[in-house]
Amino acid sequence: MTRRFIFNLAAIAIAALCASPALAQRGPQRGAGGADANAAAAAKPTPRTADGHPDLTGVWAGSAEPVKTLAPGESTRILFPVRTGPDDKRIFDEMDRAAKERQAAEPNKPPYKPELMEKVQLLSDKRQFNDPSFYCKPLGVPRMGPPSQIVQTPGLVVLLYQGRNTFRTIPTDGRAHNPDADWTWAGDSVAHWDGDALVVDTTRLVEDSWLGADGWFHSNKMHVVERLSRQGDTLTWKATVEDPVVFTKSWEMTPRTLRLNPNPKALLEEDPPCLEQDGPHIVTDDHH
């Protein structure tokens, strides 16, 4: 074991904390330092633009330190975290068990109409054949969560998502929704300021996306309102989902708080293309 190896392992751990989509799906960021780090970041002054609004501009993802590439010929070990030893023959089972445990513990489920619960369960049971994101489709709004980077200009805010190299350009100049907009994965969005929160209103979302991996489908009547607010060097994302076709009431997604990347030179990295090749080889209904 070398120092370089330990450095690599630690770097992987830290990077995983900063970049984990699954982590982000479970509520407030628990990155290095967790709640304390969030509180310290939130206590910093909130920068404002010339028009007086909070300046949301910044990179809200990633690690402060750029990735170090191994030298040619250098050995390494990258272990994806599973709560059993690397040589344990139950390791695949353990992955599934842990994931199911996390899903079962999810306290914030969408309020589906009772007559649709069976469909949700069926979709969930066969998620590895049904979940559009498994097959390289976009996550879509709101499953894609908060942006990785924001560029705020007068009259327009640009939301950038590192995952799948996704962007949203959202007017803040007071215009109404585009009545001619087609239905898409990110929908038609307009935004306005409500006090210090940027409120993004999105309609015309295709019914092909899911709200989560548990078979959480929706209709094309879905309406999503996201609220982005900056406090110091933290960004909090909240989303309310209305879908009168499938829900009994509106659904508040679990809020997420991100910290500003402390490296002013931080850049988003290109996400490699998505090419799903496993589907034809899946032979059992095991899932997580």
Add this chain to the structure above:
Amino acid sequence: MRQILGSALGLAIALLGAAAPALAHHSLQSEYDINQSITLKGTVTKVDWVNPHVYVYLDVKDDKGAVTKWAVTTLPPGNLRRGGLTRDLLGYGETVSILAFRARDGANLAFLRTITFADGHKLEIWLGDATKEAP
């Protein structure tokens, strides 16, 4: 020193465990058999640095020179990148030995554990908690 190394490793693993990022877009159990390990020796003909899983393609020659084509898949590119790997470090054009676990459907497909290169260096790209490793 050993204790310091152990602590460093423990911290790293604990952090990884806390993160628990999504790995497979589906269950590995549903596609691969952990009880069917296989060692493939051959030439890397292609590396697909893609989501949701990186693929390494291999030409494996038998004793009579007949070539069998294999595909070996591993973690998503983001995990590999954060571990310091790039596409170029996965051995394109090189002769390697790969330890992997076979697909259940009998295809020439497997899930990677370790690549060993001709000069002896190794890339282990796998799963687990190193603190629970057998001594």
